[in-house]
Amino acid sequence: MQHRLFNLIALLLFTGLSTRGSAQDINFGFATQTEVANGKLEGNYSTRTGVQSYLGIPFAAPPVGELRWQPPQPAEDWEGVRMAKEFGPRPVQRYVYSDMVFRSPSVSEDCLYLNVWTPAKSEQTGLPVLVYFYGGGFSAGSGDEGRYDGERLAQEGVVVVTPNYRLNVFGFLSHPELTAASDYNGSGNYGLMDQAAAIQWVKDNIAAFGGDPDKITIAGESAGSMSVSAQMVSPLARDLLAGAVGESGSVVNPQRPVTALSDGEAWGEKFFEAAGFASLAEARAASTREVYEAFNDNQLGGPPVVIDGRFLTEDPMITFENRAQAQVPLLVGWTSTERPWGRFPETADAFRKMVGEQFPDNSQEVLQYYDADTPTRSAIELASDTWIVLSTWKWADLQRRFSDQPVYRYRFDEIRPPLKGAENPMQMPGASHATDIEYFLGNLDVSDQYQWEEKDRKAAKTMVTYLANFVKTGDPNGQDLPEWPALGEGETPEVMILDADSKAEPFKAEPRYRYLTKMYTESRR
Template identity: 55%
Template sequence: MKKIQILLFSIILSLNFMLAQDTNSFSVQVQVENGIIEGNYDTHTGIQRFFGIPFAKPPVGELRWKAPQPLDNWEGVKETKKFGPRPMQTIVYGDMKSRSNGVSEDCLYLNVWTPADRNTKDLPVLVYFYGGGNVAGDGSEPRYDGESMAKEGIVVVTTNYRLNIFGFLAHPELSAEAPYKASGNYGLLDQNAALKWVNKNIAAFGGDPNKITIAGESAGSIGTSQQMGSPLSKDLIAGAIGESGAGINPTMSPVPLKDAESMGEEFAKNTGYPSIAALRKLSTREVYEIYNESKRFGFPTVLDGYFLPKTLPEIFKNKEQAMVPLLLGWNSAEIPGMAFTQGPYTKENYVNKVKEAYPKEYKKVLELYPHSSEKEIELSATALASDRFISYSTWKWFDLHRKN
């Protein structure tokens, strides 16, 4: 009963917040590359909000599992006052709260908060990529709301990108049909398309296209590291912020294209729809259910020779990344200690798991991550699990950039 009361209270607060925003606002229009959009100007905060701005064609039908395509121009005024649909996903993380308009394959929308008045120009810009393991997430989440930062004089953009099977499936047939002869990485290409849109259009919101900083947390941080290293994105940014994660082994690092294609081919055969043509004919619901039934946790990013021509360590060692300031850090408890111990926090179990993971260096590891009590084992296991999973890759990203 208490949980229901808390949920209802949260919903009421959210509704009141949204109603208050509308009550205190009047409509404002901006000319962007493809037409005129209309958002809200909040007279209490001085912030203009444009939600649900399309930045690419809907990736549906024949555009499912294709790189994002440029938008067509529209006539009249497009209202952009509500968040667009979030990418297809199921509930994976309990801490995610969405304000978006449902779930859909038609999800390539971004949001802008700007403090600009009619004479403002050349404000710094922040483009933020959400976390969620490339299987979940949404640019409308309250924790990514850009209003507080906009009040500090920043134009803030949050953007959606495709997830799980819809955003990262690779397959030989998909590679054959693509002009760049590779597949997968559609979610990362969506991020790149959003960056291109910001570069072309952000001046209309008072932003400076030469002052774009990209940022993200968890999978969004990993995406930031990959955008920083990609030849398609590196010239579009002036800075990068990574908040827990980089696409460097062992953290969601890319796999060779052939391996990703084989993975996708095997997956398709197991579904009973071995061809891409057959998979494209399926409804959103059918693809969604087939993916969920497979129990897969997404698909890996790919060394596609296009967006990612090499691994990030290779790119940075060759000095081929964006030569921009980088600010980063990581969470102290990214995942629970049980992810390492795979069992109880006993001295015997913990020591055995450390020996398995570090057969030659286990004594040093046990010194650094001590185990004198059950509580200490829990803390050490949590620190070790997090360090192994995400802290090392984030540190390595920093180390590679400072050296190169």
């Protein structure tokens, strides 16, 4: 009996909590070390999965004090061995989205940390790398969210990195004083510069984790997807990439082009006035709480992404049309029902009235593409298209037309199940925004608040394999997978439908996106 008790105590002492952050997921592991440019790191080696995790690694200096609203600066060296077993603080943000489950200890302006999961064996090199940017409308999110956990994808032979980046007013403020003080006569987009700095850090350091610095694919969902498209055109990052993955969103938007710097500066002036800041020096001297409360209490909306002259030097659509974007394979798509929420018309007449009010000069043409006889479904499709699908479609179209690299386009159709214990759960009309994340990254068990079924696991197994294949080769296809054709030309080129029974089929909605592009382009002339 005493012998058994001794063994049990030893086992408990040797056991650590999983990096997934669940007290029920006990992870057998031991310490492991590596060395990056700034010093030595100690992470955890999981004997359950063979994956090593290094969490909370600083990739830039804390953007505080005089570095608030500045491009990211290099991280400082440290002496000795730095523990990398806990997530760093997440960016300052208001609690906005109920599906964001964080594992970091707190929020802080000192937030520029990243996490690495690697399957590399001793002395192994040359593994492909995926850098994943979180979504959240540039107002919320963090690389420590459970649904972005990199352990599952790492088991497919990929090094996974999830960086933080600054958000909301802390990450995207433009202002005339900031512009005048910069050495490039611009301001704003600091969160996007953080991402570019993270990519550069990966380029410089990922070999220490067994990764190939010449095989970096970037990915993201929603604002993270917009970020990927932006990094593809930015001179700070486009030459560092080997591939790109976008899930719902881009900055190449015929409806809402990227904002001019002057408009972003005007937003910044309104913010300073509302906050009572008389100067940039006064704003930088303010506490985190003062800036946070001024931003949230005055309800000015979020500061826009702008053509700042450093991260973005021109409208991204022009960069694509000049073939100056990253010439890399692209995997991109959206969910079947991006925007199922809101009040939608229930009759044909009500739908026609809505379209007439929304598109007074083009209502008859719009109605040719959205059937009034199915008013609710058509209204949801129109809302989804004008919110996020059109820009994602346009991104794929531009890369197909102005690149020699393949584009793999998808629509995600698997409807995520309801929360466990939910009474009378809402019946979704399709797969809504952000529901593809757990499937692509293989994290159904991490997001264990949902009533996952066998069909969900089947879809996830297919999708995580597609993603791993793409990161490795620039092509999602592989043995025992449904064939995913590259995007072609024609009236209805094929799109890959991702669900429990994934298959490619002609995309019959293609003509409406060509029409919407034409309509919005002509309206701006």
